[in-house]
Amino acid sequence: MRVGLATPIVTRLPGVAAPWEATAGPAELARIAQAADRLGFAHLTCSEHVAVPTPVAAERGGTYWDPLSTFGFLAGQTQRIRFFTQVLVLGYHHPLEIAKRYGTLDLVSGGRVTLGLGVGSLAEEFELLGATFAGRGARADDALRALRASFGSAEPEYAGEHYSFSGMQVDPHPAAEGMPLWIGGRTRRSLRRAIDLGDGWTPFALGRRQVTEMLDEMSPPSGFDVVLGTAPLDPLGDPDGAARALTGAVAAGATVINAGVRADSVDDYLEALEALAQIAELETA
Template sequence: MQLPIQSQSSLYAEPWEVEATPDDLVEIARTADRAGFAYLACCDHVAIPRRLAAAMGTTWYDPVATLAHLAAVTEHVRLMSHVAIVGLRHPLLTAKQYATLDHLSGGRLILGVGAGHVPEEFEVLGVDFARRGPVLDETIDALRAALGPDEYPEHHGKCHDFSGLGQRPRPAQRRVPLWVGGSSPAAVRRAATRGDGWLPQGDPRDKLPARIARLRRLREEAGIEEPIVVGAITEALYIGEPSWPVGRRTLHGGPDAIAESLRAYHAIGVDQIQVRFRSRGRAELSDQMQAFAAEVAPHLNP
């Protein structure tokens, strides 16, 4: 699941998150850790322009700082950037931050990356927004080198060129999983040819089969034999019958009915699902997470 509180877009944030505290964030992470969730995810935006603030908000926690903080209070749950706009930063800077996070967390990092969509962020940081796609492609290649096992990584490209520069600590994982976010044709191609996983951005169920088929076809054409983890973001969930309006698009009801609905994702080729729960406060969210883990999740895996 993606963490609440750390990003507060009006598209998905609950009203209670505005007044939530760092302690709330910690307790939610601990609940996920105890309940056996696979990963917790944190978004990435540097600054939001006024023209987008009404929809996106300006609360966007830094993913490295947030995930490092939560790494210290959890033991098992993996820590993912969903997604880091790595084209905004030099890959050696990104590698230093995320390698340290992986080292400190004992190898729990999943590096999710994406192209970004806010021109003003790129402009203020001196990065060409129009070329963000090619820049991201090369940045992924550079990060593969910089997050690999070599203390002195090497990369020679059009945007970045480095060698003979050592970085320690190295990641705890020999290969940090790199998942590509986005549902555009370019993002699907990027995931197929460069990623260990694909994170579609809220595609409706009926759109996923065609995109998954294209993803696998492009990967096969590229001659890549390693499997790719295919993800999906589910509808908002509420376990049980709510006594308050959760929205007509929220999947709610008994655990068996919810599990049956979610199993359809596996049938169309999805390997992991990212879930979000409707809630009116931290306590209700924690209850929903625990109910999902105990009563729904055991019925999802084939």
């Protein structure tokens, strides 16, 4: 069982984030990352929003640490845990920008980057950044193909509907085997995009039955990852409930679990990680 963490502190969702996260900073985050690394958790997450309109922040939250700088910091604090961008919005970046920045992160972290990528849904943020909101699905598909073309080449070439490049040096860049691309979304189109252009699917706001039905309908190939999240688990107070949540995610089709953890302080969080690692039977360092 691969169990990663929906990292606290770096993303604070109303009704989900605990009060202690509001005053925690890099020191607390480093402690959590080091413990997760030692305990055998598969990944840490960090999401991307540049600017969230204030009315929207009441629902989606307004705190989003930048994933590139956050993971660059944590790469120096850890040895084996992976870094999962959940998710980068493809329309906010040129594909070669992603290749250069996250190819460099993959290099300095020793090949520990998993790119979670999505189409995006916040029209105001697209407008703010000068990105095109209409037709963003087709543009995202082209961006994924262009990003793949950057793997393993310091002089990548690609000619698509929205992106085209050649005769340009990009170094560092992603290795030939590339970084896993997990595609976010909640629609059948997002799953089809993940099957055709990615290595996995990380759905959100879907019930377990919906996920299972969509997977049965689409029949992903062997080796395809399905990343399912959990509600905040309480492995100290309710270990049986935490165990049921993990096995339920696997039964719904998860190959990777993105676990939330309930805690009242950073010390409480670290104790909960120890308990969750035992429940999940993770291999510690």
